[in-house]
Amino acid sequence: xxxxxxxxxxxxxxxxxxxxxxxxxxxxxxxxxxxxxxxxxxxxxxxxxxxxxxxxxxxxxxxxxxxxxxxxxxxxxxxxxxxxxxxxxxxxxxxxxxxxxxxxxxxxxxxxxxxxxxxxxxxxxxxxxxxxxxxxxxxxxxxxxxxxxxxxxxxxxxxxxxxxxxxxxxxxxxxxxxxxxxxxxxxxxxxxxxxxxxxxxxxxxxxxxxxxxxxxxxxxxxxxxxxxxxxxxxxxxxxxxxxxxxxxxxxxxxxxxxxxxxxxxxxxxxxxxxxxxxxxxxxxxxxxxxxxxxxxxxxxxxxxxxxxxxxxxxxxxxxxxxxxxxxxxxxxxxxxxxxxxxxxxxxxxxxxxxxxxxxxxxxxxxxxxxxxxxxxxxxxxxxxxxxxxxxxxxxxxx
Numbered sequence: 001x002x003x004x005x006x007x008x009x010x011x012x013x014x015x016x017x018x019x020x021x022x023x024x025x026x027x028x029x030x031x032x033x034x035x036x037x038x039x040x041x042x043x044x045x046x047x048x049x050x051x052x053x054x055x056x057x058x059x060x061x062x063x064x065x066x067x068x069x070x071x072x073x074x075x076x077x078x079x080x081x082x083x084x085x086x087x088x089x090x091x092x093x094x095x096x097x098x099x100x101x102x103x104x105x106x107x108x109x110x111x112x113x114x115x116x117x118x119x120x121x122x123x124x125x126x127x128x129x130x131x132x133x134x135x136x137x138x139x140x141x142x143x144x145x146x147x148x149x150x151x152x153x154x155x156x157x158x159x160x161x162x163x164x165x166x167x168x169x170x171x172x173x174x175x176x177x178x179x180x181x182x183x184x185x186x187x188x189x190x191x192x193x194x195x196x197x198x199x200x201x202x203x204x205x206x207x208x209x210x211x212x213x214x215x216x217x218x219x220x221x222x223x224x225x226x227x228x229x230x231x232x233x234x235x236x237x238x239x240x241x242x243x244x245x246x247x248x249x250x251x252x253x254x255x256x257x258x259x260x261x262x263x264x265x266x267x268x269x270x271x272x273x274x275x276x277x278x279x280x281x282x283x284x285x286x287x288x289x290x291x292x293x294x295x296x297x298x299x300x301x302x303x304x305x306x307x308x309x310x311x312x313x314x315x316x317x318x319x320x321x322x323x324x325x326x327x328x329x330x331x332x333x334x335x336x337x338x339x340x341x342x343x344x345x346x347x348x349x350x351x352x353x354x355x356x357x358x359x360x361x362x363x364x365x366x367x368x369x370x371x372x373x374x375x376x377x378x379x380x381x382x383x384x385x386x387x388x389x390x391x392x393x394x395x396x397x398x
Contacts, residue, residue, distance in 0.1 A: 087122075088256040091115045095142035095270055100172060102148055102159070112142065116259055116268050119252045127213045128250035135184075137274045137281050138258055140172035144268035153267050155190050158202060167192040167200075173281055174271060176208065176216075184208040186218045189284045191230075200227040201234075203284045204244070211247065215263055219245045226287045231279070237292035 094112045098104040104112070128134050143154045152159035154174075158167045170191040178184045188204040206220030222243055228235035247263035258271040274281045 087115055087119050088254045091119065091257055091270060092141065092272065098142060100140055100154065101143040101145060102152070102164075109144070109146075112270075113144065113268070116144075116252075116270070119254070119257070119259060123252050126251065126253065128216070128253060129184075129210050129213070131253050133253040133255070133258070134250060135176055135178045136258070137175040137177070137278075138173065138271035139274055139281070140174060140269065141272045142268070142270035153262060153265070154188075154269065158190050158192060167194060168196045171280060173274070173284075174269075175281070175284075182207075184210075186216075186220075187284050188220070191280060191283070194227075198227060199230055200225065201230055201283060201287060202226075203287060205284070205288065206245075214249045214251060215247060216250065217245065217247050219243070224287065224292045226292070230283045230287060233286045233290045237287060237290060239292040 091112065094108065094115060095101070098108065140154045143152060145153050148159055148161070150160045151157045151163075154172055155163075155169060157163045159169060167190075170193060172191075173187070173189040175187040175189075176184070177187070184207070186204075186206055186208050190202045191199075192201065193199050203224045203226070204220040205224075206218050209217045209219075211217050220243060222239050223241045224237055224239050226234035226237035248269075249261045249263055250258065251261055252259035256272065258273070260269045260271065261267060262269075
C-alpha cells in the first residue's frame with residue numbers, strides 16, 4: 001500500500017497544509033456558534049430563575065428605543081401660528097391647560113418664554129401708560145413662577161401647596177382701570193370655593209402710579225375676604241391683613257394679550273382681556289359696596305364667643321357628648337380668633353420683602369402691627385373672662 005500512487009507519502013508540506021485546514025475549520029465552527037448564541041435574546045432573570053452555566057455566553061439585548069415625550073398634549077398648530085406672525089394666538093394656545101402656570105413642563109415653559117420674548121422684542125419702545133389697551137379688565141392666564149410650594153406671585157398663599165388643597169381657585173383677575181374720580185387704580189381678585197363647596201373671593205384694590213414708561217407702582221389696601229352669595233354682595237366680608245405694594249413692568253400690549261413682569265423678580269405674567277358679559281369679572285364691585293368687618297372686631301367677636309361657649313360647657317347643666325361638643329366648639333372659635341389676628345389675607349410678606357428687594361422696615365412694621373393686634377385681642381378676651389368669673393362668684397355667693 002505504501003508504494004500505491006493513491007497513497008502518497010506524508011511529506012512535511014502536506015502535513016502543514018492539513019494542520020492549517022484543521023485550524024481554519026475549528027475557528028469557523030467557533031465563529032458560527034458564537035453568532036448563533038448572540039442572535040438569541042437573553043431571558044429575563046426573575047426571583048426563581050437560575051444562573052446560566054459559565055460556558056454559555058448570554059448576549060446583552062440592545063437598549064429599548066426612547067419613549068415619546070410624555071407631557072401636556074401640544075395644542076394644535078402653534079408652529080403655523082408663529083410662522084404666520086400670530087404670536088398672540090400662539091401664546092394663548094401654549095398657556096392653555098397649564099392651570100395658569102402651576103402644571104407646565106419644562107419644554108412647554110421654554111416655548112412660552114421664547115414666545116413672550118418675541119412679543120416683547122416687537123415693542124421695545126412701548127409707552128404703556130399712553131396706550132389705551134393698558135386700561136382693561138383681564139384674567140390671569142399664566143404665571144412664569146417655577147415653584148409655588150408656599151405661595152404664588154398671582155394669588156399669594158391661596159395658590160400655595162396648602163392653600164390649593166383648601167381653596168379651589170376658580171379664576172384670577174387683574175384689572176387696571178381709570179376714571180375721573182379715582183384716577184388709575186388696580187383690582188386683583190381671586191375667586192375660589194372652600195373645599196369646592198362654599199364660594200368666596202379675596203380682593204385687593206389700590207392706586208397705581210407711574211414710575212417709568214413701562215413700570216407701575218400699585219399700593220394696595222388691606223385685602224377683603226368675602227364668603228357666600230358674591231353676586232349679592234356676600235354673606236360675610238372681612239378686611240384682614242396688611243397693606244401691600246408691588247411694582248410691575250408692562251412689556252407688551254396687544255389686542256388679545258397683555259404681558260407684564262415683576263419689577264425685581266422678572267417673573268412673567270400673561271393676561272387675557274375678559275369677554276363681554278363676563279359677570280364674574282365685576283363681582284368685586286358688589287362685594288366692596290358693603291363695608292367689610294374689621295379684623296380686630298371679628299377676632300374679638302370670635303374670642304368672646306369662644307370664652308362664652310367654654311363657660312357654658314363648664315358651668316351649664318350639660319354632661320357627656322353635649323359638653324364635649326361645646327368644648328370642641330370653644331377651641332375652634334379660639335383658633336379662628338387667633339388666625340384672624342395674625343392673618344395676612346393671603347399676602348406672603350416675607351416673599352414680598354425678598355422679591356421687591358426692600359429693606360426690613362416694611363416687614364418689621366407689618367410684624368409689629370400683627371403683635372399689636374394680637375395683644376389687643378388677648379386683652380379684650382381677658383377682660384371679658386374676668387367679668388364672667390366675677391359674675392359667677394357673685395351668683396354663687398348669693
